[in-house]
Each structure stands twice: as structure tokens, then as C-alpha cells.
Amino acid sequence: MAFKSLAFLVAIASVSQFTRVLGTPVKTACPNSKHSAFNAACCSWFDVLDDLQANLFDDADCGEDAHSALRIAFHDAIGFSTKGGKGGGADGSMIFFGDEELAFDANNGLDEIAGGLQPLADAHGKTYGDIIQFSAAVAVANCAGSTRLQFLAGRPNATVHTPDGTLPNPFDNVDTILARMADAGFSPDELIALLASHTIAAADKVDVTIPGTPFDSTPAVFDTQIFIEVLLNAIHTPGAGLQKGEVKAPLAGLMRLQSDFALARDSRTACTWQSFVNNPKSMNTKFAAAMAKLAVLGQNVKHLTDCSEVIPTPAANHVPPFLPAGKHQSDIAPACAATPFPSLPIQPGPQQSIAPVPPAS
Numbered sequence: 137m138a139f140k141s142l143a144f145l146v147a148i149a150s151v152s153q154f155t156r157v158l159g160t161p162v163k164t165a166c167p168n169s170k171h172s173a174f175n176a177a178c179c180s181w182f183d184v185l186d187d188l189q190a191n192l193f194d195d196a197d198c199g200e201d202a203h204s205a206l207r208i209a210f211h212d213a214i215g216f217s218t219k220g221g222k223g224g225g226a227d228g229s230m231i232f233f234g235d236e237e238l239a240f241d242a243n244n245g246l247d248e249i250a251g252g253l254q255p256l257a258d259a260h261g262k263t264y265g266d267i268i269q270f271s272a273a274v275a276v277a278n279c280a281g282s283t284r285l286q287f288l289a290g291r292p293n294a295t296v297h298t299p300d301g302t303l304p305n306p307f308d309n310v311d312t313i314l315a316r317m318a319d320a321g322f323s324p325d326e327l328i329a330l331l332a333s334h335t336i337a338a339a340d341k342v343d344v345t346i347p348g349t350p351f352d353s354t355p356a357v358f359d360t361q362i363f364i365e366v367l368l369n370a371i372h373t374p375g376a377g378l379q380k381g382e383v384k385a386p387l388a389g390l391m392r393l394q395s396d397f398a399l400a401r402d403s404r405t406a407c408t409w410q411s412f413v414n415n416p417k418s419m420n421t422k423f424a425a426a427m428a429k430l431a432v433l434g435q436n437v438k439h440l441t442d443c444s445e446v447i448p449t450p451a452a453n454h455v456p457p458f459l460p461a462g463k464h465q466s467d468i469a470p471a472c473a474a475t476p477f478p479s480l481p482i483q484p485g486p487q488q489s490i491a492p493v494p495p496a497s
């Protein structure tokens with residue numbers, strides 16, 4: 137009997153080999169889970185996925201933990217320089233050397249997500265570099281309107297301590313921000329594409345009197361609203377008054393970073409910024425490309441395994457780009473000289489105060 141089933145397995149294996157030769161990839165059932173994978177080496181990531189979604193992301197939610205997972209993926213990776221002498225890139229040093237790096241001012245608030253990801257990585261035998269980029273890709277997939285990000289697995293443990301001062305700050309001017317990004321290998325266009333992330337973002341630490349204050353009116357949807365709402369004229373000072381790196385916001389309940397404000401209006405970045413306003417597809421394509429680059433900074437991709445198949449397919453967002461209720465085209469301060477700001481529908485109803493993002497449970 138045992139011999140018979142072994143022969144059966146061999147037969148299946150050779151059939152799948154055969155079909156693969158013919159060009160039809162075949163999935164293998166993963167042990168201990170409901171999933172199957174084209175690459176059996178990716179099966180263990182489905183176990184991480186189930187654990188992450190159930191226990192950290194509160195049932196595949198696009199909430200605070202998901203937002204933080206995307207933020208830590210940027211902060212872990214960007215401490216890299218094409219000239220050397222800074223950190224090791226997307227290597228998990230943010231957790232591996234967490235005692236040191238989580239204490240940097242620019243990483244304020246990331247201790248929570250780091251504390252959630254560390255035991256998850258340990259429980260599944262994964263490195264911190266992998267768990268950070270994996271959880272960011274899953275986080276994005278949990279937000280309607282996004283696109284699936286690439287996920288490559290196999291980053292070794294961090295060996296290099298990232299020095300302080302590698303993060304762009306919200307109070308830095310555009311020259312400083314673009315110079316830091318260029319040092320890490322990113323163009324101004326790639327930075328703007330990465331800033332699509334601020335469409336699922338809120339601040340806890342900029343003004344601690346108003347934790348969870350979002351940067352756009354739809355922080356649980358991966359839409360283009362951040363690119364629209366940062367161009368609205370600003371009238372509102374939230375919380376305890378304007379903090380360092382903060383400027384006035386267009387609606388009650390929102391927060392606007394000085395860096396987003398400046399990048400949306402600088403002649404080097406304004407037209408790319410505006411190009412995403414009415415084009416979620418372009419935003420997603422360019423965001424995914426820039427994220428793929430960010431996720432392997434400092435890594436030798438030849439040593440990584442493509443496990444993108446583990447990343448869930450995001451739900452569609454059916455709401456087209458809009459001006460928030462009570463706003464008009466005349467409330468937009470366009471900054472791209474070459475192209476007029478597109479005409480957008482106005483969200484129906486009275487002007488609203490935007491609710492904070494609830495804290496992670």
C-alpha cells in the first residue's frame with residue numbers, strides 16, 4: 137500500500153513535470169494549509185500569510201497595523217546609499233537592531249508594528265528583512281484599489297547597523313528630500329510614486345493630541361485622494377496647533393505634512409504628482425515598480441525566490457477620484473504649469489469632518 141501510493145505520487149510528479157514542459161504551470165497543495173503554490177518553496181509563506189492576516193491585520197483589514205507595515209518597509213529599506221557607508225537596505229535591521237534604530241526620531245511609533253512582526257517572523261523561521269517586506273505587500277493588498285506588489289523571499293539577517301539621519305523628514309525642504317532619495321537610488325518621479333502610500337496613512341506622533349489623523353479623507357482605500365487633497369487650499373489647523381513638519385489641512389480631521397505640500401508644488405515634482413490625480417492605474421503601476429525596487433535595496437536578487445503568488449489580490453475600488461463634499465474646483469491650487477488640473481466630480485452631501493484611523497486592537 138505504501139509502495140503503491142509512493143508510485144502514485146511519482147506519477148503525479150512526472151505528470152506535473154510534463155505539463156510544465158508544455159507550458160501549463162501546475163500548483164502543488166501546500167502541507168498544513170488550504171493553499172496551493174506553483175513554487176512549493178513558497179508554501180511556508182502561506183502559513184505566514186494566514187497568521188499575519190488573522191492575528192496582526194485583524195482579518196485582512198486596511199487599518200492602522202497595515203498602514204504601519206507599509207511605513208516600516210520604507211523606513212527599513214531607505215537607510216541605504218548607492219555610495220555605501222549607510223545601512224544594508226531592506227534587511228530587517230529595523231527589527232534586528234531595533235533597540236538602536238527604533239529609537240531614532242524618524243522611526244517614532246514604529247516600535248508597535250516591529251513588536252508585532254518580530255514574533256511572527258520568529259514563529260515561522262523567517263528573517264526580519266523578509267517579514268517586513270512581506271507584511272507591507274500583504275498590507276497594500278488589504279486596501280481596496282491597490283495592485284499586487286512583488287514579493288521576493290530569502291533576505292539574510294541584517295549585518296549592518298543603519299545610522300541615524302537617513303529618513304526624509306516632513307520638515308526637510310524639497311532639495312534635501314530629493315538629495316536623500318537620489319543617494320538611495322530613487323528619482324523624483326519614483327519618490328512621488330512611493331508617496332501613493334500616504335493615501336493609506338495617518339499620523340500618531342506629529343501631533344500626539346490627535347493620534348490617527350489621516351493624510352486624506354479615505355485612509356482605508358488605496359485611491360488617488362492623497363494627490364487631490366494635498367492640492368486643496370488649506371484652512372484648517374488641527375489638534376494642538378501646527379507642529380514641526382506640519383502645515384494647514386483642507387478639511388477638519390485631516391493632517392497635511394509640509395513635505396507632501398512642498399513636493400506637490402515644486403516644479404520638479406508637481407506634474408508627476410498631478411498626473412496621478414485622475415489616473416489610479418498609472419499610480420498603481422508606478423507605485424508597484426518603485427516598491428519592487430525599494431523591497432530589494434541592498435539585496436542580491438539572484439539569491440531570492442519569487443513568492444509573489446502568496447500576495448492576495450486586492451479588492452477593486454469603484455469610487456472614481458473626487459473632490460471632497462463641500463469643495464469645488466476653485467479650491468484646488470494647481471501647480472503643474474504644463475497640464476490643467478482635471479475636472480473631478482464633487483462628492484455629494486455636506487462637508488464632513490474626517491474620522492481618525494482607529495488604533496490597532
Ligand code: HEM
Binds near residue numbers: 210337339
Ligand atoms: C518625503 C518622504 C516622506 C516623509 C517626510 C514621510 C513622513 C511621514 C510622517 C511624518 C508620517 C506620520 C508618522 C506618525 O506620526 O505616526 C508618515 C506616515 C506614513 N508614511 Fe510616510 N513619509 C515619507 C515617505 C513615505 C514612503 C515612501 C512611504 C512608503 C512607501 C511612506 C509610508 C507611510 C505610511 C503608510 C504612513 C502611515 C503610518 C500609519 O498610519 O501608521 N511614507 N510619513
Ligand SMILES: *[C@@H]1O[C@H](CO)[C@@H](O)[C@H](O)[C@H]1NC(C)=O
Binds near residue numbers: 291292293
Ligand atoms: C537569523 O538570526 C537568528 C538569530 O537571531 C537565527 O535564529 C536565524 O537562523 C538567522 N537566519 C538566517 C537566515 O541566517
